[in-house]
Amino acid sequence: MKVAIIGCGKIGMKRARAFQEAGQDVVLFIDSNIALAARSSCIFNPTTWAGNYQTAADRKDIDIVCVATPHNLLAPITLAMVKAGKHVLVEKPGAIRSAEFDPIIGASEEKKVVVHVGYNHRFHPGIKRAKEICAGNGIGRITHIRACYGHGGRFGYEKEWRADKEISGGGELMDQGVHLIDLVQWFIGGEIIKCKADLKTFFWDMKVEDNAFITLQTTEGQIAQLHVSWTEWKNKFSFEVFGLRGKVEVRGLGRSYGPERVIHYRMYPDMKPPPCSLDEFAAEDVSWANEVWNFISRIKGPSRRHGPAQLYNAKQTLEVVEALYAHARLPQKRMKNDHYAQSTSDHFRRRWD
Numbered sequence: 001m002k003v004a005i006i007g008c009g010k011i012g013m014k015r016a017r018a019f020q021e022a023g024q025d026v027v028l029f030i031d032s033n034i035a036l037a038a039r040s041s042c043i044f045n046p047t048t049w050a051g052n053y054q055t056a057a058d059r060k061d062i063d064i065v066c067v068a069t070p071h072n073l074l075a076p077i078t079l080a081m082v083k084a085g086k087h088v089l090v091e092k093p094g095a096i097r098s099a100e101f102d103p104i105i106g107a108s109e110e111k112k113v114v115v116h117v118g119y120n121h122r123f124h125p126g127i128k129r130a131k132e133i134c135a136g137n138g139i140g141r142i143t144h145i146r147a148c149y150g151h152g153g154r155f156g157y158e159k160e161w162r163a164d165k166e167i168s169g170g171g172e173l174m175d176q177g178v179h180l181i182d183l184v185q186w187f188i189g190g191e192i193i194k195c196k197a198d199l200k201t202f203f204w205d206m207k208v209e210d211n212a213f214i215t216l217q218t219t220e221g222q223i224a225q226l227h228v229s230w231t232e233w234k235n236k237f238s239f240e241v242f243g244l245r246g247k248v249e250v251r252g253l254g255r256s257y258g259p260e261r262v263i264h265y266r267m268y269p270d271m272k273p274p275p276c277s278l279d280e281f282a283a284e285d286v287s288w289a290n291e292v293w294n295f296i297s298r299i300k301g302p303s304r305r306h307g308p309a310q311l312y313n314a315k316q317t318l319e320v321v322e323a324l325y326a327h328a329r330l331p332q333k334r335m336k337n338d339h340y341a342q343s344t345s346d347h348f349r350r351r352w353d
Helices: 009-023 034-043 054-058 071-083 098-111 123-137 172-188 289-300 311-326 344-352
Strands: 002-006 025-030 048-050 064-067 087-091 115-118 142-150 192-200 211-218 223-229 236-243 245-251 262-264 276-280
Touching: 002 009, 002 054, 009 025, 009 034, 009 289, 025 034, 034 071, 048 098, 054 071, 054 087, 054 276, 064 071, 064 142, 071 098, 087 289, 098 311, 115 223, 115 311, 123 142, 123 172, 123 245, 123 262, 142 172, 172 192, 172 211, 172 223, 172 311, 211 344, 223 245, 245 289
Parallel strands: 002 025, 002 064, 025 048, 064 087, 087 115, 142 223
Antiparallel strands: 142 236, 192 211, 211 223, 236 245, 245 262, 262 276
């Protein structure tokens, strides 16, 4: 199948490589920054490039479109591609409002195409192993989840599109928070009926939150406590699932987050210290490739298997995010530090000077 990439940033390039590794033919790169699209195309063969996403919709030879743009463009571009009869892999969160999924779901059913929202964390081998342990009753009934996910930003982070709510839809909650909420729903399976969040802007000079402290509760009384942060400084991922007969913990996501490790603790009936087993995976991040393979298998599967179910899951994740924003306190002003100047770039320079 022939693939078009819309959005030639870091994630778009990761997706392009994953499609190529999966044996698909990446033939078109599109970006409003035409020079970036041209440079990207030269890496792959070279291929063709364009500055308007409508080019992908108009080309009859394009089978798959990968949408990797800022959040505010994800849903409109996806809908245009679906109406043109293209299969679409769109980056998370897929939209900035849950209602934007409704016309996409309707159009995908009408055109009989597969639309997949790129929640690649489900395809990390460590996460998949933890899910297998839980599904195999390795820890008994799940009671609660505790997770932490964060990084420290970079120079000029407060000037990037993620700091503009009109483009991003929100701050860290919309960035890494949606990944954790998606995983919680996948592991627990129950409907989230209560949620609350405390949103803070501790460091970055922006009008969106750089930290989110989240509590979720399901219909069965299960609890998830989540913390996502743009002030983690040393990249971190930790996902712990607790059950009545044990616990499974995932640490790391590969690369800068450290190797993926899955630790399974089994509780003894006599309550002695639990034995544990360790699975460790290579430091390379293979989740992107795994997700693309899954997406392709859905396209080639009988009757476009699973239909729009994955889209409904993505919509539910955004519904939870909307509820969290509705119930959260407004982000506080960035904490002042007399040792640093006002701009974040100066913060870093002063620190290292």
